[in-house]
Amino acid sequence: MSEDLFKVTIDNITIDVPPGTTILQAARKIGGDVTPPAMCYYSKLKDSGGKCRTCLVEVSKGSEKDPRPMPKLVASCRTTVMDGMEVKNITSPKAMEARKGVVEFLLINHPLDCPICDQAGECDLQDLSYGHGNEGSRFEFQKRVFEKHDLGPYIQLHMTRCILCYRCVFVADQLTEKRQHGILDRGERAEIATYISKSLEHDFIGNVIDVCPVGALTDKTFRFKNRVWFTKPVDAHRDCDKCAGLVRLWLRGDEVFRVTVRRDEWGEVINTPEGKPAWICNECRFEKKKESDWIIEGPTHINRHSVIAQGHYEGLKMPNEFLPEVIGKKPRLFLNIHDVSEVNRPGIDLSLIEGPATSDDFENPKND
Amino acid sequence: MVKLLLENAQKEGIRFLKTYRENGGYQSLEKALKMAPDNITEEVKVSGLRGRGGAGFPTGLKWSFLAKPENTPRYLVCNADESEPGTFKDRFLMEFIPHLLIEGMIISSYALGSNRSYIYIRGEYAWIVDILRQAIEEAKQNGYLGKNILGSGFDCEIFVHPGAGAYICGEETALLESLEGKRGNPRIKPPFPAVKGLWNCPTVVNNVETIAAVVPIIKMSGAEYAKIGVGRSTGTKLISACGNINKPGVYEIDMTISVEDFIYSDEFCGGIANGKKLKACIPGGSSVPILPANLLLKTAKGETRYMNYESLSDGGFATGSMMGSGGFIVLDEDQCVVKHTYTLAHFYRHESCGQCSPCREGTGWMERILKNIETGKGKMSDIDLLWDIQSKIEGNTICPLGDAAAWPVAAAIRHFRDEFEWHVLNPEESQKRNYGLANYASPLALVS
Structure with missing residues (x-):
């Protein structure tokens, strides 16, 4: 082990990471269940994180030098690791209880309109509440409601669904030359807004839709056109003079319904080969809606736990390489119906029977 | 009862530099400028002064945490955004003896090496902004502010910045954001202001009363100051008493007085108004836990409760409360x-x-x-x-x-x-x- 690396233990799994890594990034290196969920943190956006409090973890040992535990739960996305730090995420009842509370807080003002929400199926809040939420809500009051606003010709803001993660504000701050929108008002009345209903006009402003963890910012060229799980994602590219042109097309048949950035396994935009985030420009996103505009690279890998993966049996194969060795014969479970039946009559070749096979075919074999 | 801060508060014309100086004002500054900056920090450390804004963190320790990188300015910011319901001690101090704060600011700036210091004051104190600006102008004309203060080679400017009415801007990092002209959202810590504060430079944020208390500490030396009070609660504390009491107001106490004496003695609150009985009390401003009368006057162990940091928090939150910012709110038996x-x-x-x-x-x-x-x-x-x-x-x-x-x-x-x-x-x-x-x-x- 190099001396430059810090040893950090998350849920009893030890990993070496360079100094300056946050607990969340270290946990993402390990992957799996020990990774805290993040609603507001976005590694490609500077200063993001720390706000939603879903990634709270317990630090049971501060570092090798100062082994005292931290008194409060800490936001793992903004806390850097120390050498010898021990972190408890899913093994800490305190952190899990706090996370449950945060999910409940996030949901009390969030409309449960998933059936008509365009984000449904790829919504971070859906995943989070499924993983950590309660089955019901204890909130018995009116939810906060806002009018829908158009932020320019392509983007619609539905503030009622917003969880105030500030990601879109950081996009507007960091991707565009001047800040065009921010937060107005405070507390539970805080809202994302442009200053007096201005439209957002910038070549890269469409990326606010992709960073939005919920359905607050939606693509007006896609709204209500289709459910995400009915569309088929493929990776594609085109030569664009504004952006890298690396996109994900969401197709149904030959029709391009939607163009988004390519996302990695954490739902964040991928890097270009040059190592910069592959944000896409408005032209690629909103105007190139023909398959002929794009060079398609191939189907996107979608995690099989995602609802989008339903019907796409990508990478599924029969494990017949090893099962016969284990059980000593060919498994019946994976019997191909076009193979010769071993069950009834080994001699009957089903592929020779016209139409569906019936019991008559077995009892009165024509070709026995 | 010892009075260090409010001794001359009721004197006619103490708001102006002439009267303030006649009553011993700016002597501490003259003394401090002859000391080395680190010795002032050491003096404050010895005095045991604890932050008067609410958390009670030792001030000398906070000052010694200030990072001192080369070629980077350091800042002192005075937190005068006193918005806690029930707390109005800083208002009294700034309104009546503004020069005490200005003098404390100059001494603290000298100790910390801050050439530009800020007073972030809540916007609702609009008239106090004028009072402070007038006091700064006076100090400037008399050579206590500006370039080469009293021939010591130390330059210092003080700016008064009124807030826009948000309670959250009393939180130190939100205050810094607001002072930078941004939305007053608290920053995520770490980094702490002592490392990255105002405009990413090392910054110390102190309460008005804390900075004012530096003046008597320099005047009488830290060791003498530490003799006042009890245990780790040294010096005097301003308490702003309000609620159902006969004599609401700002009182300076030396933290050895019991809560019962404070409420019932004629020198301070003068008892519960209209002959009612005491029901409950919030001893340190609206955000600290409320205590019922029985737990307020005596701790859970049956000992007398005193008006100091340790005694008020005796028993933790189960049976105790906090000193907080000294906003003493008394509820009588009729209050719900x-x-x-x-x-x-x-x-x-x-x-x-x-x-x-x-x-x-x-x-x-x-x-x-x-x-x-x-x-x-x-x-x-x-x-x-x-x-x-x-x-x-x-x-x-x-x-x-x-x-x-x-x-x-x-x-x-x-x-x-x-x-x-x-x-x-x-x-x-x-x-x-x-x-x-x-x-x-x-x-x-x-x-x-």
């Missing part, structure tokens, strides 16, 4: 704790910045439930729900506002649960009168 808690919950809902989810959503939720209970629409399960909500806010937020919103609710339920239950069980009667009549009146046997 449910309504009182609802008022505070309303305040915190209104003042939450909306940055992190537990505070943004939780404060509004608690307020709505409390409103239901207060207006006779509550359910028994609401009380447990309130308890659960506050426990999920506390400690899980970016800044202490979440804790400040959760503690009053927690303490009210902890000590006055039967009053909440009475509101739920007697919805009609609760609209006509308040529960609590003498139930918590002093002297009451300690409930074990």
Whole structure:
């Protein structure tokens, strides 16, 4: 082990990471269940994180030098690791209880309109509440409601669904030359807004839709056109003079319904080969809606736990390489119906029977 | 009773430099400028002065944490954004003896090496902004501010910056954001202001009273200052007493006085108004836990409770409270704790910045439930729900506002649960009168 690396233990799994890594990034290196969920943190956006409090973890040992535990739960996305730090995420009842509370807080003002929400199926809040939420809500009051606003010709803001993660504000701050929108008002009345209903006009402003963890910012060229799980994602590219042109097309048949950035396994935009985030420009996103505009690279890998993966049996194969060795014969479970039946009559070749096979075919074999 | 800060507060014309100087003003500054800056920090450390803004962190220690990189300016910011309900001590200090703060600012700036220091004052104190600016102008004309102060080679400018009326800007990092001209959202710590504060430079943020207390410390030396008071609660503390008492006002105490003496003696609060009995008290500003009379006057162990940091927090939050910022709010037997808690919950809902989810959503939720209970629409399960909500806010937020919103609710339920239950069980009667009549009146046997 190099001396430059810090040893950090998350849920009893030890990993070496360079100094300056946050607990969340270290946990993402390990992957799996020990990774805290993040609603507001976005590694490609500077200063993001720390706000939603879903990634709270317990630090049971501060570092090798100062082994005292931290008194409060800490936001793992903004806390850097120390050498010898021990972190408890899913093994800490305190952190899990706090996370449950945060999910409940996030949901009390969030409309449960998933059936008509365009984000449904790829919504971070859906995943989070499924993983950590309660089955019901204890909130018995009116939810906060806002009018829908158009932020320019392509983007619609539905503030009622917003969880105030500030990601879109950081996009507007960091991707565009001047800040065009921010937060107005405070507390539970805080809202994302442009200053007096201005439209957002910038070549890269469409990326606010992709960073939005919920359905607050939606693509007006896609709204209500289709459910995400009915569309088929493929990776594609085109030569664009504004952006890298690396996109994900969401197709149904030959029709391009939607163009988004390519996302990695954490739902964040991928890097270009040059190592910069592959944000896409408005032209690629909103105007190139023909398959002929794009060079398609191939189907996107979608995690099989995602609802989008339903019907796409990508990478599924029969494990017949090893099962016969284990059980000593060919498994019946994976019997191909076009193979010769071993069950009834080994001699009957089903592929020779016209139409569906019936019991008559077995009892009165024509070709026995 | 020793008076260090308010000794000359009532003198005619003390607001102006001439009278202030005639009464010994700016002598500490002259003395301090002959000392080395580090020795002033050492002197403050020896004095045991603790932050008077609420948290009670040792000031000398805070000063010594200040990073001192080469070629980077350092800043001193005075937190005069005194917005805690029940606290008005800084207002008194700045309004009557502004030069005490200015003198303290110059000494502290010299000790910390800050050439540009700021007073961030709450916008509602509009007339005090003028008073302070006038005092700064006077100090400048007399060579106490500006270039080469009193021939010491030290330059210092002080700017007064009025806030725009947000409670959250009293939190030090939100204050710095606001001072930089941004939205007053608290920053995520670490880094702490001592490393990266105003404009990413090392910064110390201190309360008005803390900075003012540096003047007597330099005048009488830290060791002498440490002899006043008791234990780790050294020096004097300004208490702004209000509520159902005969003599509300700002009092300077030396932290050896018992709570009972403070409430009932004629020198201070002068007893409960209209001959009523004491029911409860918030000893340190609205965000610290409320205490019923029996636990206020005596600790859970049966010892007398004193007006100092240690004694008020004796027993933790289960049976104690906090010194806080010294906003002493007294409730008599006629006051309804449910309504009182609802008022505070309303305040915190209104003042939450909306940055992190537990505070943004939780404060509004608690307020709505409390409103239901207060207006006779509550359910028994609401009380447990309130308890659960506050426990999920506390400690899980970016800044202490979440804790400040959760503690009053927690303490009210902890000590006055039967009053909440009475509101739920007697919805009609609760609209006509308040529960609590003498139930918590002093002297009451300690409930074990």
